Structure formats: C-alpha cells, structure tokens
Amino acid sequence: MDRRQVLAGAAAGLAVGAAGCVDSFTSLDGVSYGREPALVADRPDAIYYPTHTEEMATGGMAMTDDGLAVSVSYTFPHRFWRVFNRDGGYEAEQFGVESDDAVHIMANIWDAETGVVLPVSSVDIAARGGNNVDERETVYAMLSQRMGFHYGDNYHLDGDDTYTVDITIGATTARRFGDFDGRFGDPQTVTIDLDYSEATRNELTYETYEDRQGEPGALDPMSMEMDGMSMPTGRVRELDGTALGTGLADDIRYAAAVLTADRFGDAPYLAVTAATRYNELVIPSMGLAGTLTDSDGEAVVDSASLEPALDPELGFHYGTPVPDATGEETATVDVTTPPQVARHEGYETAFFETPTVELS
Missing domain, CATH: 2.60.40.2480 (Periplasmic metal-binding protein Tp34-type)
Structure with missing residues (x-):
C-alpha cells in the first residue's frame, strides 16, 4: 500500500x-x-x-x-x-x-x-x-x-x-x-x-x-x-431526450436515452447512466458497451463502446454518437469491465457480475 x-x-x-x-x-x-x-x-x-x-x-x-x-x-x-x-x-x-x-x-x-x-x-x-x-x-x-x-x-x-x-x-x-x-x-x-x-x-x-x-x-x-x-454526493441525473428505458442488474441501475441537442454534435447521441441501486449515486470507472436494435431485430449499433462523459445537465454518464438512432430502438447494456473505483464498506462485494441488461 x-x-x-x-x-x-x-x-x-x-x-x-x-x-x-x-x-x-x-x-x-x-x-x-x-x-x-x-x-x-x-x-x-x-x-x-x-x-x-x-x-x-x-x-x-x-x-x-x-x-x-x-x-x-x-x-x-x-x-x-x-x-x-x-x-x-x-x-x-x-x-x-x-x-x-x-x-x-x-x-x-x-x-x-x-x-x-x-x-x-x-x-x-x-x-x-x-x-x-x-x-x-x-x-x-x-x-x-x-x-x-x-x-x-x-x-x-x-x-x-x-x-x-x-x-x-x-x-x-x-x-x-x-x-x-x-x-x-x-x-x-x-x-x-x-x-x-x-x-x-x-x-x-x-x-x-x-x-x-x-x-x-x-x-x-x-x-x-x-x-x-x-457539497454534492454525486447522485445520477435524469436524462433528457427520448428515453429508452431502465434496467437493474448486480445492484446497478441503468437508464438510457437518445439525445439530439446541438451540443452533442450532428449525430444522435446515446447516453447511459449507471448508478447504485439505493440512492442512485454515480458509478464511474466502468467499461460499458451499448446495443440498439430496431423493431425488425436489426442492430442499429452493436456493442458500441460507451465513453465517460460530463455534461452540465446530464452530469457524469457514458455515451457515444449513433448516426442512425431514432429513439424507437430497444437498448441493451453490457458491462465489459466492472467498476474499478475503490469502495468503502457496504460496496466492496457488489458490482462484480457482468450480465447483459435489456432496458425497458
């Protein structure tokens, strides 16, 4: 140490x-x-x-x-x-x-x-x-x-x-x-x-x-x-745009949305938040990938890496541009790396399973 x-x-x-x-x-x-x-x-x-x-x-x-x-x-x-x-x-x-x-x-x-x-x-x-x-x-x-x-x-x-x-x-x-x-x-x-x-x-x-x-x-x-x-404790913030749903797995609460505000660029932007199940505190230092599937079952984007991001309104989140996204898709989130953040007692045994989460 x-x-x-x-x-x-x-x-x-x-x-x-x-x-x-x-x-x-x-x-x-x-x-x-x-x-x-x-x-x-x-x-x-x-x-x-x-x-x-x-x-x-x-x-x-x-x-x-x-x-x-x-x-x-x-x-x-x-x-x-x-x-x-x-x-x-x-x-x-x-x-x-x-x-x-x-x-x-x-x-x-x-x-x-x-x-x-x-x-x-x-x-x-x-x-x-x-x-x-x-x-x-x-x-x-x-x-x-x-x-x-x-x-x-x-x-x-x-x-x-x-x-x-x-x-x-x-x-x-x-x-x-x-x-x-x-x-x-x-x-x-x-x-x-x-x-x-x-x-x-x-x-x-x-x-x-x-x-x-x-x-x-x-x-x-x-x-x-x-x-x-x-002094803020870092609670996750609500996402603007078109909501794609929420999901809960391994005591992590996920939410996703597609946003088209000018500050995110020319392409639609997929934003995902990851927070603790209780009190919804932001969880940083994760590896996340997102998939969007249209109504025909075709992948609009498949396992795209979601990068850490900061926004004055959304706060800390993970996201990536998705040129063809409409907000009508089904979203899934994969954990590629569990949270690397150090933990105080009560968190040290959580967040190590890496299931695929379908949001609804």
Missing part, C-alpha cells in the same frame, strides 16, 4: 450520531489502530448495510481557476477495498489500517455552478509541515454510502500542526459537452492551510448498526456543507 503523509483540518464535524459508539483514540503511541467493528461474516454479493459510520471533521475549501470547488475533510483511518484483475477475474482486496495511519482524508471535487462531481480525474495531495513532512501522493477515487463519490486514503500525520496542502486535480479523461467543453483539460492546483488536532480527531464518534449490518440496503447519504456551499 502506498504510504501517504498528509494533514487534516480541524473544524466543525459533520455529525452522524453517537449511538453504539466505539471507543475513540487515546494516543498515537501504543494505540490499538483502528476502531472498526468486525466485518459481517456472511456478506452478500450485493450492496449491504455496513457495520458502522464515522463522524467527519470538515477541513477547508478552495476554488480552482476553472470553477471547480475542492473541499477536504477527515475521519478515523479505516479499511477500504481496491479492485484488482487477477487470473482473469476481478476481485476487491481489503486495505486495512496500518500502524502509522492517523486519519482517513477525503477530497470532494465538483463544478461550483452546476454541482456536477468530477469522477474522471487523478487527484494528488502534497502536504508540507509538521516534522519535515513534504510529500506528494495520488489518492484513490472512492464510493461511500454516506459521502457518495469522492477521493481518499488513509494518511500518516506527524502531530498537531498547521499544514500547507496542495491539491492537484489532473486533466479529466472524459468527453465534455456544453459549457464543460474546453474546461477541465489542464491540471488545476489549489492550496489549503489546514490545522490538525489529535484531540479533535479523538472526539469524533461512531454509530454502529447491529440490527441492520449485512442486510441488503444502504444508508442515506449525509447532507454536507462547507463555507456556506452544499
């Missing part, structure tokens, strides 16, 4: 309640690292209620020259899962809390005007301060039931101090439409001065869910605000 040396800001916490609290940290020296309950023994191959949630402390916020809002928050260090391709199959591998982890850092990035999250960039965090901390690392794109899409990782701290943090958002890899065309194409860096207090971290609370943990379902996303601005 890549080591991270970084800071965290101490400010007002985003409370999630203290019922069923787990003991908080007492010291970085000799502490029993991590305060998480044991995982549910028989987790379903689906989205499920996690064992607990953690209070978060908000850190700081800044704006890029390109109109992106960037916020930083933190909580206790905790386990998460990354996806790997091994022996021809995909699986989630748990990354636990290590002895020098002090916090889990989370960065939210979104377009300030439209609230569209940016799930298609690399994000680096460089921290300077403390006892000669001066390090840059790349954090992981993540899905959380409470935070939705964000970037994060566990980090080492070096005591209480004010740290200078440079957050660099890499150029987006997604196709962009409308007012997003020509934006987000260059790396953007913001600097946030953040105070970290071990005492503030120690006061963060847990809430456990003994009565629901391991059952199919999901917690509601939290309402988050910083500096008077609401």
Whole structure:
C-alpha cells in the first residue's frame, strides 16, 4: 500500500450520531489502530448495510481557476477495498489500517455552478509541515454510502500542526459537452492551510448498526456543507431526450436515452447512466458497451463502446454518437469491465457480475 503523509483540518464535524459508539483514540503511541467493528461474516454479493459510520471533521475549501470547488475533510483511518484483475477475474482486496495511519482524508471535487462531481480525474495531495513532512501522493477515487463519490486514503500525520496542502486535480479523461467543453483539460492546483488536532480527531464518534449490518440496503447519504456551499454526493441525473428505458442488474441501475441537442454534435447521441441501486449515486470507472436494435431485430449499433462523459445537465454518464438512432430502438447494456473505483464498506462485494441488461 502506498504510504501517504498528509494533514487534516480541524473544524466543525459533520455529525452522524453517537449511538453504539466505539471507543475513540487515546494516543498515537501504543494505540490499538483502528476502531472498526468486525466485518459481517456472511456478506452478500450485493450492496449491504455496513457495520458502522464515522463522524467527519470538515477541513477547508478552495476554488480552482476553472470553477471547480475542492473541499477536504477527515475521519478515523479505516479499511477500504481496491479492485484488482487477477487470473482473469476481478476481485476487491481489503486495505486495512496500518500502524502509522492517523486519519482517513477525503477530497470532494465538483463544478461550483452546476454541482456536477468530477469522477474522471487523478487527484494528488502534497502536504508540507509538521516534522519535515513534504510529500506528494495520488489518492484513490472512492464510493461511500454516506459521502457518495469522492477521493481518499488513509494518511500518516506527524502531530498537531498547521499544514500547507496542495491539491492537484489532473486533466479529466472524459468527453465534455456544453459549457464543460474546453474546461477541465489542464491540471488545476489549489492550496489549503489546514490545522490538525489529535484531540479533535479523538472526539469524533461512531454509530454502529447491529440490527441492520449485512442486510441488503444502504444508508442515506449525509447532507454536507462547507463555507456556506452544499457539497454534492454525486447522485445520477435524469436524462433528457427520448428515453429508452431502465434496467437493474448486480445492484446497478441503468437508464438510457437518445439525445439530439446541438451540443452533442450532428449525430444522435446515446447516453447511459449507471448508478447504485439505493440512492442512485454515480458509478464511474466502468467499461460499458451499448446495443440498439430496431423493431425488425436489426442492430442499429452493436456493442458500441460507451465513453465517460460530463455534461452540465446530464452530469457524469457514458455515451457515444449513433448516426442512425431514432429513439424507437430497444437498448441493451453490457458491462465489459466492472467498476474499478475503490469502495468503502457496504460496496466492496457488489458490482462484480457482468450480465447483459435489456432496458425497458
């Protein structure tokens, strides 16, 4: 696991309640690292209620020259899962809390005007301060039931101090439409001065869910605000144009439409959204292919690759031009690569089946 040396800001916490609290940290020296309950023994191959949630402390916020809002928050260090391709199959591998982890850092990035999250960039965090901390690392794109899409990782701290943090958002890899065309194409860096207090971290609370943990379902996303601005969790948006239907498979909810607005070009545009079954949070980093079949059973387009895209109205989605589409076709979606995004507890066992989904 890549080591991270970084800071965290101490400010007002985003409370999630203290019922069923787990003991908080007492010291970085000799502490029993991590305060998480044991995982549910028989987790379903689906989205499920996690064992607990953690209070978060908000850190700081800044704006890029390109109109992106960037916020930083933190909580206790905790386990998460990354996806790997091994022996021809995909699986989630748990990354636990290590002895020098002090916090889990989370960065939210979104377009300030439209609230569209940016799930298609690399994000680096460089921290300077403390006892000669001066390090840059790349954090992981993540899905959380409470935070939705964000970037994060566990980090080492070096005591209480004010740290200078440079957050660099890499150029987006997604196709962009409308007012997003020509934006987000260059790396953007913001600097946030953040105070970290071990005492503030120690006061963060847990809430456990003994009565629901391991059952199919999901917690509601939290309402988050910083500096008077609401932070979006990345809920999927409704598609304009001619709807082709919806479908549900492997706890992913799909919707598709054919759009002919000028911003999508001369050809009709096939747009597909992929979201979590519960709360409809965007799922990035998938490989998707779409097929449109006319009333005679002939393929108007067969297994066309659907590329990640950003649009001020549609938000994040997958799409491709289809010159002969009319919106009267039957649509199917194939998962060519399961979501590569890292997962918080409750998502790590889902999204690994790859059925063909016919929308209706």
